[in-house]
Amino acid sequence: MKILVPLKRVADPDNANKIKIAPDGAKIDTTGLEWKPNPFDEYAVEAALRLTENGATPKVRGGEVVVVTFGPKEADTTLRQMLATGADRAVRVDTTDDALDGSLVARALKALVEREKPDLVLMGKQAVDGDSNQVGQILAELLGWPMATFAATLQEEAGALLVGREVDGGVITLRVKLPAVVTVDLRIVAPTSVYSLATARTHKYADGVRFSALPAIMAAKKKPLIEVPLAELSPDTSLRIAYSKFEPPPVRKAGVKVPDVAVLVDKLVNEAKVL
Amino acid sequence: MADILVVAELAEGKVKKTTHSAIAFARDAAQGSGGTFSILALGAGVAAAAAQLTGFGAAKVIVADDAGLAGYVCERYAPTVVAAAKAGGFGVVVATASAFGKDLLARVAGQLDAGYAADISQVKAEGGKLAYRRPMFAGNAYGWCSIDTATQVVTVRQSEFSPAEPSGGASPIEAFAVAPPCAGAERIEFVSFEQVKSERPELGEASVIVAGGRALKEKFKDVLDPLADLLGAAVGASRAACDAGYAPSDLQIGQTGKIVAPKLYLAIGISGAIQHLAGMKGSKVIVAINKDADAPIYQVADYGLVADLFQAVPELVTAVKAAKGA
Known part of the structure; x- marks a missing residue:
């Protein structure tokens, strides 16, 4: 199986409290923030590796995993990180970070999919900076492919995937024939979430994403990474959504500490009147 | 002026509470932009749910009822949302940003080539044009955005829009034909919905x-x-x-x-x-x-x-x- 994994670098979500808004509110100031792969996309890479191997022999790739990102030269770092975990090739669509929206990324990815002809596009359900949750769905629409969003489990069948989607109140199971677009949720990296045809159903993965050993990091420097100008994939680089202003979230004022349970219950009953 | 189409979320023939937040948005936005709003009820066996939706002051309740819509699959729902949006000349299509709304409306936006503002927390009208406020960066910043495409697609954060209460009256019900599914829909099969059984509220x-x-x-x-x-x-x-x-x-x-x-x-x-x-x-x-x-x-x-x-x-x-x- 050939899998294309689009991924985005984002400001480290665990340091998001350092996000600064320019004084005039016109933009988010990302200087000094540490870049990381969007966690959901990182999970998609892990899921792609699991789908292209026998879990018992994870160093042998039984398919091809191509990672793609959009951004300036510095975004190569993020691609190299993914090549070190086991992806085979990388593509960087050259552009600046702020010249993009979900629609444009989807339009450019469509052109890339037509070149690469993967069996599956696997990606995170959303990026944790813009939190827009839309590229996978729009891409599926543009390609005329079936989609399954918020995947928590993936099981390979001959020419198809059985996908468990986490939705409100339960799990929807869909069977999608390839090629298809699948977006992944947090639980996709749990020990028994993903099974390729080659992996025994008794196999259990380590929880989370795999680490890259130093030799793999060195080897990743030699793996192919090509650069494609954005306009070559999408001559129309117009945006569908425009941001005019950013502002900090309202501050919720801290309340009081109570000495014991009795006072807490008294406050909830008589002051807050919520019990 | 923009008329607004609310896509209702239904389950087991009933209106899910999430829908009431999208209606609350529609009331605000319609008032701000000088338009009206209508509600689309689509699914299999949705007559009772549609009747429940007539009491919210909508211009009409559009009903697309078809056995082929049993078991939610985006590829079967999205084309009907698009067709209803086009037929009614709606300027804004909205749903609540639940798993259903986020899955469906992004694909609808793709089909309409529309700008899509996801998971918004506030709407305001400036000179008849709508501006949307969205929480971003894990809630560490809010962005104000606007959309210039002919149709705008929006999902609203349920917790930020107090559920609309019924306002009385009886919106007329209009039957609407279900549109053919998206390309590729024949390659997708709904296998099951395994509900998490719980005595507790969602x-x-x-x-x-x-x-x-x-x-x-x-x-x-x-x-x-x-x-x-x-x-x-x-x-x-x-x-x-x-x-x-x-x-x-x-x-x-x-x-x-x-x-x-x-x-x-x-x-x-x-x-x-x-x-x-x-x-x-x-x-x-x-x-x-x-x-x-x-x-x-x-x-x-x-x-x-x-x-x-x-x-x-x-x-x-x-x-x-x-x-x-x-």
């Missing part, structure tokens, strides 16, 4: 939530269930508790999990990571019980109790029982 619909963190360890259920049962509360969890396997992942509250805003939120053994706070700080009253007096959760809690939760929660159960009995 997180998005609960007025009280008892949420636990990693500190509960294997005692997650033992400690929280008696309190949740007593309060008729939904149970939630921090991402740390879910990642550690102490709670199932569908209970996760946070920017990338469920976004909630109940009347009362009890955070038990939750330290208060940024992304967790982003999912619950809209709650009306927040109570935190944690051993660590410096935990960030206390910065948003109305009432904080620094205590060992394994003692404090059972005490709380006893005290609440006594207070309710009084």
Whole structure:
């Protein structure tokens, strides 16, 4: 199986409290923030590796995993990180970070999919900076492919995937024939979430994403990474959504500490009147 | 002026409460832009649900009822939403940003080549043009955005739009033919919907939530269930508790999990990571019980109790029982 994994670098979500808004509110100031792969996309890479191997022999790739990102030269770092975990090739669509929206990324990815002809596009359900949750769905629409969003489990069948989607109140199971677009949720990296045809159903993965050993990091420097100008994939680089202003979230004022349970219950009953 | 089309979320022939937040948005936005709003009820066997939707002041309730829509598959629903939007000349298509809304409306936006503002928290009209405010960066910044395409697609954050109450009146019902499915729909098969059986309310619909963190360890259920049962509360969890396997992942509250805003939120053994706070700080009253007096959760809690939760929660159960009995 050939899998294309689009991924985005984002400001480290665990340091998001350092996000600064320019004084005039016109933009988010990302200087000094540490870049990381969007966690959901990182999970998609892990899921792609699991789908292209026998879990018992994870160093042998039984398919091809191509990672793609959009951004300036510095975004190569993020691609190299993914090549070190086991992806085979990388593509960087050259552009600046702020010249993009979900629609444009989807339009450019469509052109890339037509070149690469993967069996599956696997990606995170959303990026944790813009939190827009839309590229996978729009891409599926543009390609005329079936989609399954918020995947928590993936099981390979001959020419198809059985996908468990986490939705409100339960799990929807869909069977999608390839090629298809699948977006992944947090639980996709749990020990028994993903099974390729080659992996025994008794196999259990380590929880989370795999680490890259130093030799793999060195080897990743030699793996192919090509650069494609954005306009070559999408001559129309117009945006569908425009941001005019950013502002900090309202501050919720801290309340009081109570000495014991009795006072807490008294406050909830008589002051807050919520019990 | 823009007329607004609300895509209702239905389940088992009933209107889900999420729909009421999208209606609340539509009322605001229609008023601000000088238009009207209508509601689309689509699915299999939706007549009763459509009837429930006639009391909200919509210009009309558009009903697309077809046996082929049993079991939600985006590829079968999206074309009918698009067709209804085009037929009615709607300027804005909206749903609530539930799993259903987020899955469906992004694809609808793709089909309409429309700009899509996801998970918005506020709308305002400036000179008849709508501007949307969205929480971004795990809730650390809000962005104001606008869309210039002929149709705009929007999903609204349920916790930020108080559910619309019925306003009386009876909107006319209009039958609408279901459109053929998307290309590729024949390659997708709905296998099953496995509902999580619970006596408790869903997180998005609960007025009280008892949420636990990693500190509960294997005692997650033992400690929280008696309190949740007593309060008729939904149970939630921090991402740390879910990642550690102490709670199932569908209970996760946070920017990338469920976004909630109940009347009362009890955070038990939750330290208060940024992304967790982003999912619950809209709650009306927040109570935190944690051993660590410096935990960030206390910065948003109305009432904080620094205590060992394994003692404090059972005490709380006893005290609440006594207070309710009084």
